[in-house]
Amino acid sequence: MEPRTELQRNALVEARRQELNVYQRALDIQWLNSRMEDGRMGRCLALIQREAEMEKDFQERTDHAAIVNARAERETRLGIEINKVRREEICQLLRRHYLRERDPSLKELAKKLQAGYVCRDIQQQILHNEYRRLQEKAEDMRSNNILLNALSDDKDAEDQEAKEKMQRTTQYCKELQQQLVNRQRQKQCQYEDSLIEKKMLEDIIRTMSDEDKRELQQKRDLTEKTRHEMKTFLQAREAWKQKQKEMVIIEERKIEEQNKMMADRQSAIVQERERRMKIKEEINEKMSAKILADEAARQExxxxxxxxxxxxxxEKNFQDDIAEQLKLEEVRRTTKDALAAQIEERKKAVRDRRxxxxxxxxxxxxxIADDMRKEREEHQKRREKGKLYSQELLKQIQDNASRRKQDVKMEEDRAVYVWDCDRKWRQEVSKEREKMIQEHAPQLLGYLQAGVLQPEDLPAVRAGANTKPELKVLDIEGMAKSKRAHRFAKCNAMCRTLREY
Structure with missing residues (x-):
């Protein structure tokens, strides 16, 4: 259904925009969720990988630590073993040193070996000196041959030297002539210089004489001026002296006048003094009279x-006599009472003493009865004590016998222990002797004293020689046998008689 109005179209656009926004928000949320899941998975994978790496690293570190610990343990054990071996070697060396220091035979052997080394060094030094002497002798012979060969060339050398000497003489003459010419020229120059210097000196002397004359004239003028001043000074001094004399005369006159005035004043003073003395005498007479009167009154x-x-x-003596009589009567009464009291006390003392x-x-x-009883008790105690002492004595005798047996046994054990220690010591000493001979004797064959090496020491010498290639070829057994003829001691008559018998 198509929108018809603008409002509907706007509402539709707004609704679509909201739906798109919601859808876009849902897509964004879905994308975010997917990204979050992917990130979580990545983090989990990274965590798993990191844990695997950490486990691998820990395993490697653990293996490395185990290897390091094992290596350290091996090194520690090795160090302990090395230290143990070193300590054993040190102990062995100290024991050997102790044996060498304590045992007289080893000490003597060490001294003889040291003497052998010294003898070897001396022999080597002697051989070295002999070799050096032969070398010096050969060097001298070679130098002598060189000198003999050089003598044949001396004649040619002399001719050549004569020619060279002639040339040197000619050259020397030429040089002398040149030196004479140069010296003459030098003298001419010196003469000219001396003339110039002489002229200069004359000018200087002339100038100095003029200056001396001028100074002399100045001194004369100064002397004249000084003389004039001195004359003026003398005149002034004479005038001053005259004036001083006049002043002294005036002063003396004044002093005479003052002396005259003083004399008049002194006479007046003397008169006044005499008057005062008279007044003082009168006063003294009055005072003496008064003193005499006072003295008479005082005496009275x-x-x-x-x-x-x-x-x-x-009066006092009379009173004292009366008091003395009263006192005597009181003393008599007191004495009587005291005697009566003493008699009573003596009677009482007699009764008390009884x-x-x-x-x-x-x-x-x-x-006494108590002492008798105690004595009987003491006697009984002594008897019991004697019985106890006898028992203890028997016990002590038995203990002493057992202790003596124990001491004897301990002494035997000690002797056995000492014997074993001595045997071990001798074994150690023999081993140390064998080691010393094995170490030092092969190098000192031919330098040791007689009797240092015994027949039983030959195996040790052979073993020591086998350790060095240069000493393997030595015939130790053959060297031990002397090739000198055996000598017998001379017999006397008694020896022959005994042998025949």
Whole structure:
């Protein structure tokens, strides 16, 4: 059905637009859903791949760690083994050093081997010196041959030298002539220079003489001026001295006038002093009279005081006598009471002493009975103690016997242990001796002292020589046998008699 109006057409267009929008929105939603599903699947695949890679990496790391751990463990075990071997070697070396230091035979062997090395070094040094001496001798012979060969060429050399000497002489003469010419020219130049210098010196001397004359004239003028000034100064000084004399005369006159005035003043002072002395004497006389009067009054007062004191002393003595009598009566009464009290106390003391003696006697009897009882108990205890002591003594005897048996057994065990230790020590010493001989003896054959190597040491020497190619060819067994004839000691008469007997 076709739209007829504009509104219908617009509504239809609007409806179609809405349908298209809805359809487009549905398509967009579907596309988004598909994209989301694809992204989720991609993420899952990526996660699975990453987990696989992580598992593979972890496996590789685990395998590498296991390899590293195994290698470290092997290295550790190897280091431990190496350290163990080194420690064993060090212990063995220390043991060998201990044996060499402690055992006298090894120490003596080491000294003899050292002496052998020293002897070898000395022999080698002697051979070296001998070789050097022969070499120097050959060098001297070669130089002598060279000198003999050179003597044949001396004549030609002398002729050539004579020609060269002639040439040198000619050249020297020419040089001398040239030097003489040069010296003459130099003298001429020096003479001309001396003339010039002489003229210059004359000019300088003339100038200096003129200057000296001028200075002398100046000095004369200065001297004249100084003389004039001195004359003026002397005149002024004479005038000043005259003036000073006049002033001194005036001053002396003034001093005389002052002295005269002082003399008049001193006479007045003396008169005033005499007047004052008279007044002072009068005052002294008055004071002495007053002092005498005061002294008489004081003496009278003193006499009165003495009389009063004597009277007071007499009264006091009378009172003291009365008090002394009262005191004597009191003392007599007190003494009587004290004696009566002492008598009563003595009676009481006698009664108390008797009671104490009775008590002491009773206590002594009780104590004696107690001591007797204790003594019986002590005697019983001593008997029991003696029995115990005898039992302990028997037990101690048995213990001592068992201990002696144990000590004997321990001593035997100790002896066996010491014997075993000594045997092991001798074995170690023999092994160390064998090692020392094997290490050092092959290089020192012919340099050792006699008796250092024994017949039982030959296998060790042979073994040591076999370790070095240059010593394998040595005949050790043949070297051990001496090729010298055996010598017998001379026999005396007694020896022959004994042999025949």
């Amino acid at each position: 007062r003193t006499n009165i005081i003495k009389l009063l004191q004597e009277q007071e002393y007499l 009671m104490v003696e009775a008590q002491f006697r009773k206590e002594t009897e009780d104590k």
